Amino acid sequence: MSAGADAEGGVLAVVDHRRGELRDVSFEMVTAGRSLVDAVGGELHLAVVAGDVERFAEMLDVEGVDAVHTVADGEEFNHDVYATTVEALYADLEPEVLVMPGSVNGLDYAPAVANRLDLPLASGAVALSTDGGDVEVTRRIYRSKLEVTVAVEETPFALTVRDGAFPVTDNTGEAEIRPFEVAVDESALGSRVLGFEEVGEAIDVTYADLLIAVGRGIGSEENLELVERLAEVTGGTLVASRPVVDSGWVERSRQVGQSGQYVRPTVYLAVGISGAAQHVGQMENSETVVAIDRDPSAPIFDVADYGVVGDLFEVVPALVEQFEGDETDA
Amino acid sequence: MKVLVAVKEVAEATDGFEIDGVDIDRRHLAYGLNEWDEYAVETGVRVAEQFDDAADDADAAGADTEVVSVTIGPERAEETVRTVLAKGVDRAIRVWDDDIAAAELDVAAKTRLLAAVAAEEEPDLILTGVQASDDEFGATGVSLADELGVEWAAVVNRVEVDDALARARVHRELEGGVEELSEVDLPAVLTVQVGSTDPRAASPIGDGPDAEPIERRGLADLGLDAGAVESPFRRTGASVPDRGVSTTYFDGDTDERAAGVADLLRDEGVVDG
Numbered sequence: 001m002s003a004g005a006d007a008e009g010g011v012l013a014v015v016d017h018r019r020g021e022l023r024d025v026s027f028e029m030v031t032a033g034r035s036l037v038d039a040v041g042g043e044l045h046l047a048v049v050a051g052d053v054e055r056f057a058e059m060l061d062v063e064g065v066d067a068v069h070t071v072a073d074g075e076e077f078n079h080d081v082y083a084t085t086v087e088a089l090y091a092d093l094e095p096e097v098l099v100m101p102g103s104v105n106g107l108d109y110a111p112a113v114a115n116r117l118d119l120p121l122a123s124g125a126v127a128l129s130t131d132g133g134d135v136e137v138t139r140r141i142y143r144s145k146l147e148v149t150v151a152v153e154e155t156p157f158a159l160t161v162r163d164g165a166f167p168v169t170d171n172t173g174e175a176e177i178r179p180f181e182v183a184v185d186e187s188a189l190g191s192r193v194l195g196f197e198e199v200g201e202a203i204d205v206t207y208a209d210l211l212i213a214v215g216r217g218i219g220s221e222e223n224l225e226l227v228e229r230l231a232e233v234t235g236g237t238l239v240a241s242r243p244v245v246d247s248g249w250v251e252r253s254r255q256v257g258q259s260g261q262y263v264r265p266t267v268y269l270a271v272g273i274s275g276a277a278q279h280v281g282q283m284e285n286s287e288t289v290v291a292i293d294r295d296p297s298a299p300i301f302d303v304a305d306y307g308v309v310g311d312l313f314e315v316v317p318a319l320v321e322q323f324e325g326d327e328t329d330a
Numbered sequence: 331m332k333v334l335v336a337v338k339e340v341a342e343a344t345d346g347f348e349i350d351g352v353d354i355d356r357r358h359l360a361y362g363l364n365e366w367d368e369y370a371v372e373t374g375v376r377v378a379e380q381f382d383d384a385a386d387d388a389d390a391a392g393a394d395t396e397v398v399s400v401t402i403g404p405e406r407a408e409e410t411v412r413t414v415l416a417k418g419v420d421r422a423i424r425v426w427d428d429d430i431a432a433a434e435l436d437v438a439a440k441t442r443l444l445a446a447v448a449a450e451e452e453p454d455l456i457l458t459g460v461q462a463s464d465d466e467f468g469a470t471g472v473s474l475a476d477e478l479g480v481e482w483a484a485v486v487n488r489v490e491v492d493d494a495l496a497r498a499r500v501h502r503e504l505e506g507g508v509e510e511l512s513e514v515d516l517p518a519v520l521t522v523q524v525g526s527t528d529p530r531a532a533s534p535i536g537d538g539p540d541a542e543p544i545e546r547r548g549l550a551d552l553g554l555d556a557g558a559v560e561s562p563f564r565r566t567g568a569s570v571p572d573r574g575v576s577t578t579y580f581d582g583d584t585d586e587r588a589a590g591v592a593d594l595l596r597d598e599g600v601v602d603g
């Protein structure tokens with residue numbers, strides 16, 4: 001069945017969902033897609049593969065979307081089904097730009113699709129510039145410490161969009177919903193999703209007053225005492241970046257970031273955390289961010305409202321002392 | 331059984347780095363093994379050890395095990411390659427020549443180079459890190475799998491390979507504390523997540539005078555030409571990320587800065603008492 005040729009020259013974006021819910025990046029991709037259409041012309045088409053595609057398609061009918069292609073194959077993400085489906089849709093629509101999510105599932109099929117279709121892949125876009133019809137992709141490198149712009153000197157090409165980098169598009173649109181059928185022989189697939197598992201019970205810190213987040217800068221397990229003491233005297237809750245959790249110093253349920261928790265406290269106090277994208281994306285909506293780090297170029301300062309550039313082994317004890325003073329006053 | 335592990339020597343920006351043109355000034359870069367690859371190496375060595383242990387069992391497929399590493403990188407990278415040889419890798423290959431050095435390597439170029447090596451080595455399992463911390467492509471492993479026409483799984487934190495080398499059971503780490511349990515046919519490429527295992531320290535043996543030479547390959551050795559590393563991407567600018575959040579820095583001596591933070595926390599009303 002043909003998906004129609006109107007997208008030729010336009011943009012096809014494949015949205016992301018899991019366990020019955022569209023992920024936010026889907027609506028962020030619409031924003032990215034709309035700006036790409038301004039540059040390369042044509043229409044903005046979305047594709048939603050597997051799961052409750054009709055319900056998803058209705059939700060995806062937002063401003064600027066011309067068509068939503070629904071592919072009702074399976075319930076959950078399977079990379080072989082996605083790769084085969086996107087390949088078929090691409091062949092039918094011949095878009096100039098193929099947009100896929102930078103989510104963990106995106107990491108599991110976008111590079112395969114790009115390779116299969118012989119498309120150059122620009123991964124992890126955080127911004128796009130489309131001045132004069134030329135597309136420039138902004139991405140982060142060196143642990144998010146440097147932002148580079150990259151001109152794409154060939155179309156068509158493929159792009160993945162970093163979670164949380166673009167605003168969402170949500171006004172209702174006038175998209176046409178078109179079922180698309182792809183023959184996928186499920187029994188011939190080389191990969192099978194067997195199930196899901198929740199890892200540990202998350203502690204509910206999402207809207208805490210004060211989160212004290214400790215990163216690899218703390219250096220060793222013994223040093224944790226310092227930040228634990230700070231949490232004690234302030235009444236804050238201790239959370240951590242991934243390396244601290246991976247080292248087994250703080251339990252997994254307190255990990256902030258892409259594979260851990262999303263948090264939005266009144267104050268997020270980051271201690272020795274550099275501010276990698278996978279961390280920052282899940283805490284930057286905190287009301288106030290305070291960072292203590294010895295590296296003035298640490299990207300955490302890019303999202304910090306307040307900063308102290310300095311050695312945490314000096315600053316944190318001094319801070320503890322400030323509140324210990326309170327304790328004796330009281 | 332044979333495991334091929336792709337490892338990268340990455341550049342890390344040092345504190346207070348400066349930009350030169352469209353990159354970080356070389357004087358502000360330090361080099362080392364990519365954090366993710368450390369886990370890929372450990373995973374590869376453990377899978378091989380598991381087959382070694384099973385070697386007594388006559389029926390075990392591929393009782394002869396070998397872990398081979400492949401690196402795309404200049405001579406400087408041999409130092410990093412030595413560290414993986416000291417962590418249980420048996421043999422190492424380094425891909426480089428003048429054409430590669432002159433190129434800006436994108437995902438497709440890396441894919442072609444690694445695919446050529448994989449075609450020579452015919453491994454049962456290929457491991458890479460989820461991403462390299464400098465390029466942050468997060469794409470090469472899965473792209474490589476497609477190029478080779480084999481299965482794959484991305485962001486893996488647990489691997490079990492069956493004795494017959496027919497398939498691997500993996501845990502994929504998704505967002506928000508959820509893991510996916512999957513099974514993929516072998517051979518396959520797995521991209522390994524940090525924290526998945528406890529990487530061993532380097533043993534001094536691999537560094538000794540008897541250490542294996544690192545095998546070198548250029549484009550011609552791999553049956554490729556300069557076209558294989560051409561890229562349609564051109565870097566046009568570099569800057570420190572700036573989202574326009576204005577940051578107020580607390581100055582003064584340590585006590586003054588601490589007092590600044592303390593006052594702020596009190597003003598925000600988030601401290602007890």
Ligand SMILES: Cc1cc2nc3c(=O)[nH]c(=O)nc-3n(C[C@H](O)[C@H](O)[C@H](O)COP(=O)(O)OP(=O)(O)OC[C@H]3O[C@@H](n4cnc5c(N)ncnc54)[C@H](O)[C@@H]3O)c2cc1C
Nearest residue numbers: 215216217241242257258259260272273274278294295312
């Ligand atoms: C798929 C995927 C999922 C991920 N999920 C997560 C996640 O859920 N959560 C997460 O946090 N990360 C996650 N990451 C990892 C992420 O990319 C970073 O590696 C990680 O966030 C870095 O943690 P960090 O900032 O504590 O360590 P580093 O980046 O090593 O930073 C340490 C900081 O401490 C500072 N420092 C060192 N010593 C001192 C001192 N004495 N005084 C003051 N400052 C000091 C340094 O200047 C540096 O800025 C994920 C990555 C991937 C690819």
